[in-house]
Amino acid sequence: MSDKRSPSRSTIGRRILAAFAAVLALFGAALAVELVTLHKIAGAESEVDRFDHAKHAGHLAAAQVREQYIHQAHTLIEFGDGHLAHYRAVATVTRQSITSLRGHVDSPADIELVDQIARLAEENDREFRELVVPAIARGDRGAVADLGEKLEEVVDRVVALNGQLNANLEARSMTARERAEQLRDQSLVWTIVCFGLAIAAAAGLGWWLRRTIVGRVESLRRGARRVGVGDLDARIELHGHDELADLAESFNQMAASLAREQTALVRAHRLASIGQVAAGVAHELNNPLTVILGYTKLLRAVPGVHADELRIIDDEARLCQQIVQELLDLARPHRLAVERVDLALLAREAIDRLADTGALRERHVQLLAPGPVVVSADAGKLRQVIANVVLNAAEATTSTGTIIIDARATADQATLTVTDDGSGMSPEVRDQVFEPFFTTKAHGTGLGLAIAHAIVEAHGGRLSIASSGGAGTLVSLQLPTLLREVSPP
Numbered sequence: 418m419s420d421k422r423s424p425s426r427s428t429i430g431r432r433i434l435a436a437f438a439a440v441l442a443l444f445g446a447a448l449a450v451e452l453v454t455l456h457k458i459a460g461a462e463s464e465v466d467r468f469d470h471a472k473h474a475g476h477l478a479a480a481q482v483r484e485q486y487i488h489q490a491h492t493l494i495e496f497g498d499g500h501l502a503h504y505r506a507v508a509t510v511t512r513q514s515i516t517s518l519r520g521h522v523d524s525p526a527d528i529e530l531v532d533q534i535a536r537l538a539e540e541n542d543r544e545f546r547e548l549v550v551p552a553i554a555r556g557d558r559g560a561v562a563d564l565g566e567k568l569e570e571v572v573d574r575v576v577a578l579n580g581q582l583n584a585n586l587e588a589r590s591m592t593a594r595e596r597a598e599q600l601r602d603q604s605l606v607w608t609i610v611c612f613g614l615a616i617a618a619a620a621g622l623g624w625w626l627r628r629t630i631v632g633r634v635e636s637l638r639r640g641a642r643r644v645g646v647g648d649l650d651a652r653i654e655l656h657g658h659d660e661l662a663d664l665a666e667s668f669n670q671m672a673a674s675l676a677r678e679q680t681a682l683v684r685a686h687r688l689a690s691i692g693q694v695a696a697g698v699a700h701e702l703n704n705p706l707t708v709i710l711g712y713t714k715l716l717r718a719v720p721g722v723h724a725d726e727l728r729i730i731d732d733e734a735r736l737c738q739q740i741v742q743e744l745l746d747l748a749r750p751h752r753l754a755v756e757r758v759d760l761a762l763l764a765r766e767a768i769d770r771l772a773d774t775g776a777l778r779e780r781h782v783q784l785l786a787p788g789p790v791v792v793s794a795d796a797g798k799l800r801q802v803i804a805n806v807v808l809n810a811a812e813a814t815t816s817t818g819t820i821i822i823d824a825r826a827t828a829d830q831a832t833l834t835v836t837d838d839g840s841g842m843s844p845e846v847r848d849q850v851f852e853p854f855f856t857t858k859a860h861g862t863g864l865g866l867a868i869a870h871a872i873v874e875a876h877g878g879r880l881s882i883a884s885s886g887g888a889g890t891l892v893s894l895q896l897p898t899l900l901r902e903v904s905p906p
């Protein structure tokens with residue numbers, strides 16, 4: 418089988434791969450969208466967390482400023498320095514909580530608010546330490562009362578600033594929460610779309626596989642089953658350019674070659690069984706025929722009596738002997754005495770012998786051979802084949818007909834054709850000419866072409882006939898120039 422199946426024809430494999438890749442890509446895209454969105458949602462939620470922590474830190478800082486004021490008020494009520502050490506510890510915690518609050522905010526507006534809170538807490542602490550504590554030490558109750566009110570005002574302002582900060586943070590937290598919600602909705606839509614497309618693509622792929630592969634495999638299976646039950650004419654019609662079409666083509670070639678082999682096998686078996694019977698009969702007939710011919714010869718030597726009848730007996734007995742000889746030829750295994758011979762020369766010898774016997778009459782026989790056509794073959798048997806074919810041509814043409822013999826060779830094959838302008842043959846006759854005993858002639862044996870065919874096959878060659886009724890016949894003999902294997906018929 419010719420190797421025209423190039424790798425580029427592995428289309429089914431490529432198509433399946435591409436289809437699976439598309440489905441996988443869609444599932445992959447769905448997964449990627451899901452992962453990216455989850456990542457974004459996590460980001461938005463962590464922002465919400467951060468704002469909650471900042472709000473909490475703001476409340477803590479405001480409460481601490483109030484705590485700082487409560488300890489200042491404690492000192493004012495006590496009007497002594499007994500509570501000062503405790504106050505200092507609280508003031509330190511207040512500073513720390515404001516520093517911590519600063520770490521939780523990032524927008525310039527919020528940073529500005531935290532700075533204001535820090536400045537107010539610092540100012541409050543400084544006024545307490547630098548103005549109130551010395552006034553208490555001096556026992557100046559009037560100044561202390563004024564300063565106490567001022568200190569309380571700071572607390573109110575810090576609470577107000579924290580409220581503003583809280584509102585800012587709450588607004589941003591809300592935005593982040595809404596964004597997370599939006600992302601969740603979007604992710605749901607995209608996931609549904611991607612998975613929906615992937616499922617549709619998978620369903621489409623399944624349908625396509627069924628149509629292009631399962632259905633076609635079913636055709637192959639039907640064809641194989643028909644051949645399996647002996648229908649060697651079964652052929653698979655698969656169109657397209659893919660592996661299955663290639664397979665169908667190979668299958669058809671296999672079925673055709675199987676049919677050819679089977680025909681050849683049947684023919685060989687038939688020849689073998691005909692040969693066995695024929696050889697036995699021919700052998701037994703040979704002896705009495707020789708005796709008849711011997712006595713006929715003796716009687717014909719005596720002149721006068723029944724000369725015509727004796728000639729007829731002699732002719733018919735010789736024809737019988739020829740039939741016997743041909744039968745033996747057909748039955749005997751063709752052991753070839755192979756030598757290097759020139760087909761053109763053999764053709765010339767065959768023509769000359771036929772001419773000598775007068776078989777060619779007035780027919781115009783032309784031998785065309787541009788040069789020697791050398792083959793390894795059995796000279797005697799090939800000459801017999803050529804003589805048989807040329808004699809058939811002579812018998813099919815009128816007594817002035819034309820027979821052209823052409824012999825030529827290529828590097829590995831030699832071809833000899835015999836063309837005549839005779840009666841030709843119908844397709845039915847054409848199909849049976851190699852059958853033993855098939856003849857259309859009144860005195861034919863029907864063995865000439867059967868024997869020629871067997872001899873040519875024993876040489877590993879081919880004998881073929883092209884003809885149409887009334888338009889002459891072309892018999893073509895093809896032989897390998899180097900005989901590799903010699904098989905008995």
Ligand SMILES: Nc1ncnc2c1ncn2[C@@H]1O[C@H](COP(=O)(O)OP(=O)(O)O)[C@@H](O)[C@H]1O
Pocket residue numbers: 805809810813837839840841842846850855856857858860861862863864865866867889890
């Ligand atoms: N050149 C030819 N032209 C027409 N018919 C032919 C030719 N050669 C063979 N045939 C046909 O093939 C038949 C078988 O030929 P063959 O085997 O030589 O047997 P026979 O010559 O004894 O009939 C012939 O009877 C004839 O019908």
Ligand SMILES: [Mg+2]
Pocket residue numbers: 805808809865866
């Ligand atoms: Mg013949």
